[in-house]
Amino acid sequence: MAVLFVGVEFSLRNIPNDYKYKADYLKTNSANIETLVLGNSHIYRAVDPTYLGPNSFSLAYVSQTLDLDLALFDHYKDDLKSVNTVILGITYPAFAKNLKTAAESWRLKNYNLYYKLPFTYTLADYSEVLSNSFETNKQLWWNYYGLDQNMIKCNALGAGPLNENRNLLKRGPAAAKRHTGENPEYRSELLEKLTDLFEYCATQDIQVVLISPPTHKAYREHLDPNQTRDFLNYIDSVQKRYSNVKAFVSFDSEDYQDKHFLDGDHLNAAGAQKFTERLNSILEEINGI
Template sequence: MIKQITVFFIPVVLCYAVLEWSVIIIPMSYDKVQQQITTKPDAIKVMVLGSSQMQAAVNPAFLDKVTVNYGSKSQHHKEDNHIMEQSMVRFPNLETIVFELSYAHLEIPHNGKDFWKNTIYLKYYNVNAFERNTYFKDKLVFLSSPSMYAKKFTQYYLNDDDQEEYNQYGYHTNNFKGAFSDLDYNDEKITLRKFRIRDRESLANFAINTPFFYDMIRTAIANKKKVIISCIPTYKTYLNKRNPAILKRRDSILEDIRLKFPEVRFFNLELDTITFRARDYLNENHLNPDGAEKFTKKLNQVLND
């Protein structure tokens, strides 16, 4: 009986070990961020939070002050808040926190307590976003989203895809392949392209998210951190398709923050269609590394003011 259990158990353990090893290779941005925050916590002066838009837009290599960019796909203010609250104390020389407030941010529902990326935060950032005690399995990346990681595993080992390259800050430096590059950055073709944009209003989410965001600002200020609220550049076709009601509510909050928190600074390049052209974008609302260089250098000026 013991022999049978052993024969079954060892392959299972080896299988999980191989899978965990493989996915450590795949999310290299998280691995690089982990190295940065664990080896040089005293050097970090700036913390960037937000979604994939912030992840793609801020390349810390172009900043004078050492910066950790925690931005990542599908990340909302709830995850931002967990990261901020649990990480601030680890960076004794942290000066500034950069928040994101994109066009529809306040009308998107928060992710649930079992959001698959909670495993990433725990494994790589030592941040518990589960809102409960954690267990061994909570750090098993593959189990957090088996279908997604199985696909990535296949792409990495079997399809001979171009390998992603990351700098020491976890920024994806060769991230140029996207909808716009597929169209050769041709304005006419891009104008005709169909794309998804959130245009469904949600006053219920707005009523929850707005005070939550205000509390995040208060927490940062209470901990003597400077606050910058950022709005990422978006392509002209994206700007034209925004829901005016959603936009008006978001803009009203930006103005209210100006009145309630005079110490907060704003870095809003959402409407900049002069500096940022088609060749600076992956798609309608994500910059590529060229666009990120422009954006980050402008952010550098704000941080140095």
């Protein structure tokens, strides 16, 4: 039985995935990266390094909460010898939600297994077999070994733009409800870690750019005004406090139409190109290019 378990575990870990792809990319390219993108799915969909300057890469991903962004940077910072800009997403759910308590907490095992980031310490979070249901693993195994499907969803530079338009009016309110909440202890921990990030980057002459991409009104209209005010005020306050921190907030921009959105809170590929090109212009201004 033990031999069977090990064999299945090995075969599942051998299946390509985005976490493994990004970890492998960093193994060979971390010293050359100049612009690093961090964030949740809002950033993963909205910022495509294809439209940024050379040597840009995205570590943003689906359900990747802010504590994980900060842990990833801390984990790799000594290898990022050329980085001069960190783009960090601060969006509406940033201070309210963490992956440990979310419905998709099963994703935590990917940080342990592929980034070698010891973020949790339960046995299931170190195993593909134990972290997913039998049906999920069976389908994953069949898709790769049986159907020879491409399992990598991100593009070559780590981003996830999609050429789709989903149901904005239905998905917007549902996402707003899912992202709304309070977590004072988590917020306090994040504020300390963000301060550490800003101060470390200042000593290394690294520019930090905080971003909040556009969202559709079908999402914004259902958000809690206090939570909205909190994250926007935070972005405004830290860029005033730290000379190496700038902000690009398009959260409530009316300059994006339905055709630019994947759903209520994510841009699609067209929206990502538009947003990233504008972001790149701001980076060029910051860097005096």
